[in-house]
Amino acid sequence: MLTTHLDWNQSEIKEKLDRYFFNEVPLAPQRQYAQIVLLREFESTAVLTTEGQFLDVELVRGGQTITDTLSRVLFQKRKQVAPERRTGRAFNRSFGINEKCQYMRKMCGECPDCLLYGFAATEGEGSQRSRILTDSGFSIRPYEVIQRSITLNAIDDTTTGGVSGSAFAEREHIRPQVYFPTIETAVDVTSSEFLYILRNILTTTRYGAESQRQGYIRNIPVAILFGQSEILSNLSLVQHLYDKLYCDQNRGIETSLDRDELIELIKQVLTDAQSQSYLPVQIMMNEELEQILSSIREIWKSKEANDSWLQQLQKEHQTYKKKVKPKKEKKEEK
Numbered sequence: 001m002l003t004t005h006l007d008w009n010q011s012e013i014k015e016k017l018d019r020y021f022f023n024e025v026p027l028a029p030q031r032q033y034a035q036i037v038l039l040r041e042f043e044s045t046a047v048l049t050t051e052g053q054f055l056d057v058e059l060v061r062g063g064q065t066i067t068d069t070l071s072r073v074l075f076q077k078r079k080q081v082a083p084e085r086r087t088g089r090a091f092n093r094s095f096g097i098n099e100k101c102q103y104m105r106k107m108c109g110e111c112p113d114c115l116l117y118g119f120a121a122t123e124g125e126g127s128q129r130s131r132i133l134t135d136s137g138f139s140i141r142p143y144e145v146i147q148r149s150i151t152l153n154a155i156d157d158t159t160t161g162g163v164s165g166s167a168f169a170e171r172e173h174i175r176p177q178v179y180f181p182t183i184e185t186a187v188d189v190t191s192s193e194f195l196y197i198l199r200n201i202l203t204t205t206r207y208g209a210e211s212q213r214q215g216y217i218r219n220i221p222v223a224i225l226f227g228q229s230e231i232l233s234n235l236s237l238v239q240h241l242y243d244k245l246y247c248d249q250n251r252g253i254e255t256s257l258d259r260d261e262l263i264e265l266i267k268q269v270l271t272d273a274q275s276q277s278y279l280p281v282q283i284m285m286n287e288e289l290e291q292i293l294s295s296i297r298e299i300w301k302s303k304e305a306n307d308s309w310l311q312q313l314q315k316e317h318q319t320y321k322k323k324v325k326p327k328k329e330k331k332e333e334k
């Protein structure tokens, strides 16, 4: 572990992360990407339907080499990011950062959520493009083997006998221990901002509909890629993974997958993608990533370190807001 200082600004981890991130929020796009590669593992059943009873599926090619098409379950981008934003917004509230900010109604334009995930102009208050890029995720194995229909018998106590024949509904669920490898990309962020995004991802556990009762997901960070381009999409990641699982080895599609094996295979896919990339890409994984993560744990667990990180984040955002304002006024003069 890197030695952590109670002051975020003095910590070794910030110093290390600063090599990859900006010191202050850039005013114009610089296209510095940090792709967070995650293996999302369902630890309970989950409902990923947009509406109604069926899971969202998409017919796509199995692999990049294996050309057979298959129906993959979609983990819609909104369904990934909305719960993570809510985690961040609750966290902000606990520190009194964004009490005025109303999600999707009257966004304040000043809190970390607005400035990172973006907000649209309300009453001429400017706007911010999202600096977090996401995309829908795809299941590795086909829809048929990872879903289960669950019939809900609704008890209608007005019916004699307690059970009403008509009051039941069937809904498709994702089975537990199903994996969605997905990438969330941060663009043009500072290391303090990156920590905020990471906190939202690593501490969100509930996704999908009926998340009070199911939809538990463990987000396992596998690697972080740094560079001036995005080298991999969710779909190509899952397809390369599928090739490695079902071309190189002779296994049945019905057999459940092993977490540790998947993590190793994802790392291989990333290394391959790195060698195919036109621009330089740095991969942070294995021990290096572990070291970063354990230092981050120490920061979040220490009140003092946590406070100093948040203060720095707020300072960066205030500076940024001051700098973007004059620009806007000039525009209005024209």
Ligand SMILES: [Zn+2]
Pocket: 098, 101, 102, 107, 108, 109, 110, 111, 112, 113, 114, 115
């Ligand atoms: Zn806000």
